Each structure stands twice: as structure tokens, then as C-alpha cells.
Amino acid sequence: MSVDGMSELSFDLSIAFGDFSLAVAERLPLQGITALFGPSGCGKSTLLRILAGLERRAVGHIMLAGETWQDGEISIPTYRRGIGYVFQDARLFPHLDVASNLRYAEKRSQGMSSAIHFDQVVVALDLGDLLRRSAPSLSGGERQRVAIGRTLLTRPRLLLMDEPLASLDFKRKGEILPYIERLPDAFGVPIIYVTHDIEEVARLADRMIVLQNGRVVVTGDVESVLARLDLPGGNEQFEAGAALTAHVLRHDPHYRLSQLDLHGQTIMVPQIDAAIGSSLRLRIRARDVAIATERPSAISVRNILSVHILEIMATLDSPHADILLDIGGSTLRARITRQSVDELQLAPGHAVFAVVKSVSFNAPGFGARQLP
């Protein structure tokens, strides 16, 4: 983060309607993906709308790369801010076909200095076969891909995405995620990404802001925020777990596995299409991690990691205990019963083994995002 604010977004904003109020102040570097995360009604979409200039009643200031967007009486209108906005419901213009929707944005951003070109966007988002189709005839997933492409063609300085996957089913989400993942590297546009889905955060984001009741609970890089024990966990809203960065060591075509390096230890995952040495974001849910005091030998689980206990958090009203584990400086999280904690006599500082039953990861790799 630079001192002069030339490469950051800073804001200090508040808004109130009814019995809801929002008050947030943050400084964010203009790179990669920042997730705005929280339960519905926490104000994350409202904050995004304020940044876009769509909520006139907001007070405070917004600065992007040294340029004032809002301050006191000053409010740059949305169409002059140079933001791109992807709405949850795509909002393609129904009276135009796909190509005309894309051209609508392109025509109005012609003077902008940007390396984003029509053909490049069409290739990156696989829109070639859709260009002649009418907007209402597209499926939900196609519509969202076109909306993302159209937004890119405004050649934005900042891309705001408001739960772009929320209206899609699980399969369609999986189809769109890889496209979103590649955007910052492929097009050099920083993204603020609103979601209530922690899996999306773990997979996509570099850093995250957790909002609750219109206030910031915590801000930081995704791996360290996810490792914290004091977040609104336990409920369905926030499936506890950890995000870790691993590197591809080698592929085993015979067993169709890939071997990853995680701070000097080995993790096996189903074979992935990523180059040796490229990095990969792993997400390991707390309930998928068991703890053993000795290295289990006769066991089908392949991923057994040597770790140290950092912290144990348990309350008497829950059968479970959350345990933070240190693995070479990164943090892993396990959820086991309080009874197991007592029987195994676990305590901070102990060296134990984490038995990892399941790992999810992004593909084809965070550091090596390539067009297909």
C-alpha cells in the first residue's frame, strides 16, 4: 500500500435507513480480489452500491488512486467513475443481442487507456457462440458471463461484483468461477467481490473484509482471517476452515494424483492441470480435519500433517472444540469433540498429527492462471 494513496481505494462512509445503519472505513490496495463477506443484510451490497455512486444518501468520502469520488457536497456521478459493476441478476439489455450489449459498453469507453479489447474479452469468456443470441434467450450462467464481459469492456479502473454467482446453481457456479478467478491477472483490473459464500472467498479472494450489522468485524488477507477462532463461526453462515497456499511438486499419472508441497510437507490431491512449481490455494474445512497424537499407519487417508497446537477454543454449550494448528507458520483449523480433547489430553504447544480427510482447491492455480 503506497503512502500517497495512488494505488489504493480509501473510503470512510456511512448511511442509515430505517433501523439499519452502515459505517465503514477502509483502505484497500488496487490489486487482486478483495471479498466483502458477511450474512445477508449486513450491508455488503449497500457498501458496493455506495462505492459505485448508486446510493445518493451516503455521506463520507471515497478516493480512488488519488482522485476524489465523494467528499462532502462533491459526488462524481456513476457514469464518470470508471467503475464496472456486475449485478447479481446480470441485467443485460433485453432489446439488444449479446454483441450489441458488449458493444454498448465498448463504444462508451473508447477513449480510455486500457489493454482490454473486444476480441480478447470474447475469447476469455467464451462468448463467441453467443454473440448473435438475444439476451432473454440465454441461460443464467451464459447471461452472467456476458454481463462480466460487458463490464470488462467499460475498461474499468475498479470492478465491483455483487454476488454474481448467487442466482446460479452449484454446477453453473463451477463453470463461472474459473473465469472470474483469471480476471485480475488477465485484464489487470482490481475487483471488489461481494458474497455470503465462504467457499467463494477462500477460492477467489486475496483479502477479505468481514461485515456484520453494518460494521467491519475484521479485515485482512484471506488465509489469516479464515484462521481466526473468534469469527462468527459455528453457524451455517460461516463454515469454519482454513485457506492455505501450496505448490505443485509433481504429478503421478498412474494414480491420477498430484503431489503438493505445503511448508515442507506433502499433500496429495486428485490430479490437477497446473504446472510444476505453480501455486495453489487450498481450503480445508475444520470438520474435515481429525487429530491424532501418533502418526496413524494403517489408514486410507493420504494427507497426514505434522503440526503444533496453537490454541484450543471450547465452550460448554457445544459438544465441539475448535483447534488452531500451526503448520510451518500457516494455520490449519480442526473441529473435534470436547471429549476427544480431554481423552487425548490436548493442550497448546503439543506436537500432533492432523488427519485431513478432504481438500478443496482452485484450479488451474492461483499463480499460473492461464486462458484455456
Added chain:
Amino acid sequence: MTLPDLDPLWLTLRLAGLVTLILLIVGTPLAWWLATTRWRIKSVAEAITALPLVLPPTVLGFYFLVFLSPNSTLGGLWFSATGTTLTFSFVGLVFCSVIYSLPFTVQPLQATFETLGRGFWETAATLRASPLDAFLTVISPLAARGYLTAIVLTFAHTIGEFGVVLMVGGNIPGQTKVISIAIYEHVETIRYAEAHLLSAGLLAFSFLVLLFVYVMNRRFPIHVG
């Protein structure tokens, strides 16, 4: 039976065409404002806009007479500038008809804009379209059906105007003698054949206009979302 004088017909069409054009220009921003404002005075503005629907034309005509006569401020200004009066003139008739037919332009447009919502408007703004640009390239095409309804209803309603014209315009051939006045005159002078011809023509025209609007509404529903 002689063929009735067709001058009133051309005068009526000229009046209705001009009034429709003016109302599209004036009514669009008014309807947009009514559809999007959150001000409390919105209800007051809506009530005023709807007044011509409920007031007897004679009430409107009476006030137009009062405010347009050369003795009034507005009528006086017009008289000193042009040397003609607003009352009993074509220009005065246009002025009155614009107010008389205002709700028939504003209400369909307002309803269409409200149905469209702010979504596409906001979307256009995020695609670097200025408000005017967004209105011309996104809102107007999506509101096409509302515009069609507004144009047809305004045009037809102006053609059917009688009470206001009689009070403010009188019966001056080529100036204010529109088709409804001509029918009235034919009846008064017991020339029923001419009255029949003009009346039946107006009846058929009105029916065709309404049929057109309803058929268009059925056949070209606007896809939104």
C-alpha cells in the same frame, strides 16, 4: 345530401398531431420524474396531472377563458407580443388541449417507467452512459409500448375534445372549428346526414385506434429481465 366540408377534419388532425408532439416532449420528463422521485410532493403533482380526467370540460374551459383572455397577464403578454388573442384562436386551442390531454400522455408513460424500475437505468450508468444517453438508448426503446399507448390515447382524446373548445375556441372555420364542433353545428341546424357522416367516421376511427392499442399490447409484450 352534400358531402360535408372537410376543413374541420384537417384542422382536427393538425391540432391532435401538434398536441401529441408537444405532450411527448413535455410529458416525458414529467412522467420520468413522477416515476422516480421519492419526494412527498409527488402525490400533489400526480393529483394535479390527473385533474383534467375528472373535471367537467366546462370548468377547464372557464378557467382557460379567464387566464387566456387579453385582460389577463398571460393573454395580455401574448396580445402585446403578437397582436392576436389566445382565446378564439388555434394557438389558444393548442395550449388548452395540451393541458386537457396531459394525463393521457403522462399516465401510460409513468406506469411504463415504474414497471421498468431503476435497474436498467443504473446498469447504463455503470456502462459509462450519461443520463440523457441512458434515456435515449436504453429507457426509450424499452418503454416503446408505453410510448405507443401514450401517443395513440393522446391523439384520440384530443380529437374527441368538445367542451373546452366550445368555450375557449368558439366556432371559427379554419381556426377553431374542429370536427366535434362541426358535428354540433350540423345537429343544431338539423343537417343530420352530415352529422351522421362525421359522427360515424369519428366512431370508426376511435374504435380502430383502441383496437390497435390492445392488439399491440397483446402481440408485442416487452421482455424485461
